[in-house]
Amino acid sequence: MPAMARICLTIVMLFSVMLICQLQVQAGASTPQFKHDSKILQKSIVERVNSNATAGWKADMSPRFSNYTVGQFKHLLGVKPTPKGLLETMPVRSHPQHLKLPSNFDARTAWPQCATIGRILDQGHCGSCWAFGAVESLSDRFCIQLGINVSLSVNDLLACCGFLCGDGCDGGYPIAAWRYFVHHGVVTDECDPYFDNSGCSHPGCEPAYPTPKCIRKCVKENLLWRNSKHYGVKAYRISSDPHSIMAEVYAKGPVEVAFTVYEDFAHYKSGVYKHTTGDVMGGHAVKLIGWGTTDDGEDYWLLANQWNRGWGDNGYFKIRRGTNECGIEQDVVAGTPSTRNVIKQISEEYLDASM
Numbered sequence: 230m231p232a233m234a235r236i237c238l239t240i241v242m243l244f245s246v247m248l249i250c251q252l253q254v255q256a257g258a259s260t261p262q263f264k265h266d267s268k269i270l271q272k273s274i275v276e277r278v279n280s281n282a283t284a285g286w287k288a289d290m291s292p293r294f295s296n297y298t299v300g301q302f303k304h305l306l307g308v309k310p311t312p313k314g315l316l317e318t319m320p321v322r323s324h325p326q327h328l329k330l331p332s333n334f335d336a337r338t339a340w341p342q343c344a345t346i347g348r349i350l351d352q353g354h355c356g357s358c359w360a361f362g363a364v365e366s367l368s369d370r371f372c373i374q375l376g377i378n379v380s381l382s383v384n385d386l387l388a389c390c391g392f393l394c395g396d397g398c399d400g401g402y403p404i405a406a407w408r409y410f411v412h413h414g415v416v417t418d419e420c421d422p423y424f425d426n427s428g429c430s431h432p433g434c435e436p437a438y439p440t441p442k443c444i445r446k447c448v449k450e451n452l453l454w455r456n457s458k459h460y461g462v463k464a465y466r467i468s469s470d471p472h473s474i475m476a477e478v479y480a481k482g483p484v485e486v487a488f489t490v491y492e493d494f495a496h497y498k499s500g501v502y503k504h505t506t507g508d509v510m511g512g513h514a515v516k517l518i519g520w521g522t523t524d525d526g527e528d529y530w531l532l533a534n535q536w537n538r539g540w541g542d543n544g545y546f547k548i549r550r551g552t553n554e555c556g557i558e559q560d561v562v563a564g565t566p567s568t569r570n571v572i573k574q575i576s577e578e579y580l581d582a583s584m
């Protein structure tokens with residue numbers, strides 16, 4: 230082939246590759262505007278799920294999302310893809326296969342003295358799920374592993390971690406939250422309560438809230454920011470093998486998981502969820518607290534969401550276990566609570582009391 234023709238051919242090929250790439254990017258980018266503004270809850274989805282005998286779960290028009298558009302719902306799904314560099318520096322923990330585990334497990338009944346395990350919170354209109362899943366699991370682990378009753382502050386993490394954790398109410402990285410606990414600690418909820426306690430009903434929350442500012446001061450004057458900090462000592466990922474995830478929860482307490490949310494998940498009411506219909510809406514993070522098997526022999530994970538008790542099964546949901554449904558077994562993260570600061574405070578309180 231003459232050189233000129235070869236160059237021309239190369240240029241033509243380059244252009245076609247660029248064109249294809251661009252088309253793919255457009256297809257993968259945001260949903261078309263008509264869908265973005267339409268309501269997330271659809272009667273057709275409820276009917277489709279509820280009339281399907283093999284779906285294994287029931288749907289309803291959840292009051293939590295009665296006035297939400299697809300765009301607003303997507304904004305809640307605040308898990309951003311973790312930067313590769315960050316992912317690779319985190320240790321991966323797996324647990325030996327020979328560990329005997331019960332066929333049913335529920336952290337709420339395993340540690341009934343730890344009230345935070347069974348709490349259902351509400352992230353409001355902020356894409357802060359990445360922070361909720363982490364802070365809630367860490368609070369539980371303080372009680373389970375150290376016998377310390379504490380509600381930790383989602384707000385501290387959300388407002389003060391900055392770009393290292395992602396983009397606040399516009400989404401973040403679950404594993405970065407656990408790293409923040411090791412390096413900076415997290416204050417108590419009493420010191421820095423969540424900014425959006427109203428849950429914000431429409432109208433009045435549009436445009437979506439900006440991320441709260443990092444103040445580093447307790448709202449209560451008698452509390453010191455520095456003294457309220459609770460730390461982690463380790464942050465790690467857990468191997469995606471279901472047995473390892475179960476062993477971790479059984480031995481150490483709840484973990485944070487991320488998974489892909491489809492349209493039908495907004496309609497979940499009860500049963501063991503698996504994706505049946507609808508498009509991808511985004512990545513979401515929640516707290517995994519147990520597992521079991523239904524009478525029909527279906528294995529499931531048990532999880533606490535933070536969309537209040539009006540959504541789902543009183544705020545909880547079950548999802549199929551063992552098949553990496555919606556990626557639920559793929560991005561499991563956790564950490565270890567530290568005695569730093571808290572043991573000192575306990576002994577100071579003890580001294581104060583005994584003086």
Ligand SMILES: *[C@@H]1O[C@H](CO)[C@@H](O)[C@H](O)[C@H]1NC(C)=O
Pocket residue numbers: 277281282283284503504505
């Ligand atoms: C019913 O649910 C099953 C399991 O999720 C799915 O494979 C099947 O395609 C669904 N059927 C219909 C008609 O949607």
Ligand SMILES: *[C@@H]1O[C@H](CO)[C@@H](O)[C@H](O)[C@H]1NC(C)=O
Pocket residue numbers: 292295296430431
């Ligand atoms: C949803 O919007 C309707 C009409 O705009 C209103 O009457 C209703 O109270 C709203 N529901 C919620 C839960 O905000």
Ligand SMILES: *[C@@H]1O[C@H](CO)[C@@H](O)[C@H](O)[C@H]1NC(C)=O
Pocket residue numbers: 342343344372376377378
């Ligand atoms: C935590 O608080 C609850 C309720 O106030 C109490 O019943 C429980 O015993 C406490 N647990 C620990 C470990 O102190």
